Amino acid sequence: MSGKLLNRALTRRNLLKLAGSGAAISAVSVACTPAAPPPAPTAAPAAAAPTGAPAVISKPFAGKELTVFAGNHHDTNVRDLWVPLFQEKTGAKVTYTSIGGGDADAKYSVFLASQDGSQDVLYSWETFTAKFGRGLFEDLSGFKKGILDQLAPTPVKALTFLGKQYGIPIDSNMAIFMWNTDLYTKAGLDPTKPPENWQQFADYSKKLTGGGNYGTLFTLGDANSSFFTFITMFNSTGATLLSDDQKKIMVDTPEGLLAMDAFYNGVVKDKWIDPAGLTINSSIEQGKVFRGGKMGHYFAFPNHYGLAQDPAQSQVVNKVKTGIIPGLKLRSGSANGFEGYSMNKFSKNKELGMAWLEFVVSPEVQKLVAVKWGRPPALLSSYGDAEVKAAAPQFTAVAEQVKYPAPRYGSPFYFDVGTAFNDQMNKLLKGEGTPKQACEKIQVDAQKAIDEYWAKVK
Secondary structure, eight states, X not given: OOTTSXXXXXXXXXXXXXXXXXXXXXXXXXXXXXXXXXXXXXXXOOOOOOTTSOOXXXXXXXXXXXXXXXXXXXXXXXXXXXXXXXXXXXXXEEEEEEEOGGGHHHHHHHHHHHTOOSOSEEEEEHHHHHHHHHHHBOOOGGGTTTTGGGBOHHHHHHXXXXXXXXXXXXXXXXXXXXXXXXXXXXXXXXXXXXXXXXXXXXXXXXXHOBTTBBSBOOOOSSHHHHHHHHHHHHGGGTOOSBOTTSOOBOOSSHHHHHHHHHHHIIIIISOOBOGGGTTOOOHXXXXXXXXXTOBSEEEEOXXXXXXXXXXXXXXXXXXXXXXXXXXXXXXXOOOBOOEEEEEBTTXXXXXXXXXXXHHHTSHHHHHXXXXXXXXXXXXXXXXXXXXXXXXXXXXXHHHHHTTSOOOOOOOTTHHHHHHHHHHHHHHHHTTOSOHHHHHHHHHHHHHHHHHHHHHHOO
């Protein structure tokens, strides 16, 4: 890609000067398979300024328009902060459109079926990469030698499918553990000593439950939230839920039953999981409950720590600590929420789209990801930035959490598999069946969905 793609602050030369710091984030190392490079942006160099005249700042895409399609949870950061900055640096006009995250899957299916190129770059995550990569997204494997090497490898891998890079990650987001120190003190617990395993977590949660307070809250409001709830527990067993070729699911196993029992005991048997919150289908709404001060424990994405310190929307300011999630067999386990942006294969504006993809992993924007959004950035060198360290103390917990499994199991059939979990986990709450029977039924229903998908794929 041309070094004149953006102004001097965003040139490839500057990107390649980055030091690969990243604390323990870099401990997770999975390389991406290189492929043919995508089309590289080109722009005519700015004319040299006459001697003594003010320097002319290049606007390589002046007069051009970029369309960006995002989830509405990106609005405050991407729309309000990134878009104006990109317009200033490139001279391009950006038309930004957003949609509810739960509606994006259906919208992308329409884009694919109609080969709609009206949106140049599209918000993405692991499942969208797997489901839409081959048909809707441009292969971006050519980023490998230049920019991808500067990024945390795990989210880079999450936006690949069958060896091809279909997206560029904007963060290294994964769930960590938060607890309410005020509720700990009231329950007679030491707020400096969080639980270190699942049994302790359950014991502490029982003590935190009562008087309108609950130990924690898990979500079962839709297929995605139910599946995420399960795998956050399951991943700490050390087992793998999907085979490497994504053709077999392994739920009806000792590890699967261990995770299902943990969920069942918390909700039905010991009742330290808030039943009123089970219909929630969003981590955003879950975070609001925690910030209301009625929940002791929270498996949270790191940006929720910053939200908890905002007195305009939190009752727990200066009452929250962060650590790693207590595990069932391993010390810990988590699930990721990596997101990024992909190029629409049908876009007629790919040079400018490439400029956007470079922009979102530039040092300037990645600092915004950390400082303004509170998400762990994708650019490894950002973790060494003094302002990032000061603004995001929760990243210390992230640096520990990445040492433990956190797969999301993104796949083309993710929502179908999630539906099987959603159906059976909700039946458990109604007293229909046992955890063992739930695992057996999920095994059958989810495997059927997987088999049906692969039967259609040539």
